[in-house]
């Protein structure tokens with residue numbers, strides 16, 4: 237990856253300001269050719285981390301008043317010479333300035349190329365670079381917090397600590413293998429076994445953050461369940477903030493799964509309104525019912541709705557049987573009507589009484605959802621596995637450690653243990669990007685937008 241690149245770093249469209257970024261060996265010289273300072277220094281004479289006010293000139297035409305900031309290698313985002321031009325927001329003017337910067341020495345950046353250079357110049361680990369894309373793409377506050385923690389290196393530190401432990405074991409084994417004649421105490425097989433078991437356990441708990449982190453990345457898959465007419469569609473609409481699924485008095489008319497994303501207290505819910513869960517003869521509806529029973533199994537959160545204005549009946553009881561209650565918030569609906577439901581069903585993660593129709597007590601439901609999510613989401617500040625690439629590398633490392641454990645248990649020579657631990661260390665280095673192929677790097681950065 238060579239040459240100097242440029243791109244508009246801010247989103248295209250109208251805004252107060254736009255930033256055009258240029259990085260590479262020719263960046264400062266090129267800025268000197270098109271930037272005319274009002275007063276003060278030319279870019280070539282500016283120190284790093286300083287800025288100058290002036291205008292961009294193209295073929296004698298003033299394109300815009302700008303502020304130009306110079307960063308000198310290696311003290312920049314990419315580790316190269318970088319120039320940032322802050323101009324007035326607006327697609328037309330920022331594109332004009334970008335065009336003015338492009339020349340034989342300066343080409344348009346590819347998606348993610350700035351961050352790729354930062355990685356290749358050792359400014360970021362691969363997990364940190366991946367987090368940059370996550371920060372940009374983060375859908376909710378919690379997802380953003382998670383991405384930020386990764387960006388700050390939480391995962392990298394956790395992986396490095398695992399790698400360090402592997403290296404210590406490898407060096408103990410190497411000393412023993414390389415100096416058999418010296419008076420070095422034998423490798424303590426029992427202690428090694430315990431260290432491997434502890435390492436395996438820590439790898440597994442880090443692996444588990446991938447599944448638990450999914451609700452941060454994607455939002456919680458949420459299903460509203462309940463027999464017909466308890467108010468599922470009404471609740472769905474109250475949560476979604478607008479009419480989306482069909483609300484009706486005729487039992488069984490919500491036949492399809494409609495999905496909506498809503499945000500509650502920093503958490504994204506992916507909400508499906510499903511056909512009422514009940515035994516049925518209608519074929520069309522049965523498809524919906526089967527689908528909703530399946531979605532109960534797959535859901536992160538089930539909002540189980542009961543109608544408080546009616547006595548508890550056999551259908552409610554049948555539903556209760558099928559509910560994964562530890563993943564359910566029990567929603568007792570229709571508090572605006574006279575209460576007939578004598579005793580609230582029990583055993584749920586939480587229980588809230590609301591009126592979906594008058595939207596009474598919806599804040600308490602939101603609180604219950606927030607508590608539910610907080611208890612299940614990972615704490616990103618401790619480091620987490622954020623994507624499949626990272627998970628695959630860690631799985632590979634854990635499998636290699638398991639091989640080492642087996643080798644030890646079977647009484648094989650320590651050489652066999654060393655080979656497996658080497659493979660584990662290698663997988664961890666690939667995870668953080670310290671030993672990685674060009675193809676992997678290209679795949680990681682292909683997710684980025686241009687200008688980042």
Ligand code: GDP
Nearest residue numbers: 464465466467468469470483484570591592593
């Ligand atoms: P679903 O079959 O479970 O989706 O139920 P709907 O949302 O279609 O609601 C069935 C009926 O109950 C409709 O007439 C709604 O207006 C009514 N309903 C839903 N929630 C409430 C509520 O909190 N209070 C009252 N009074 N009526 C409600």
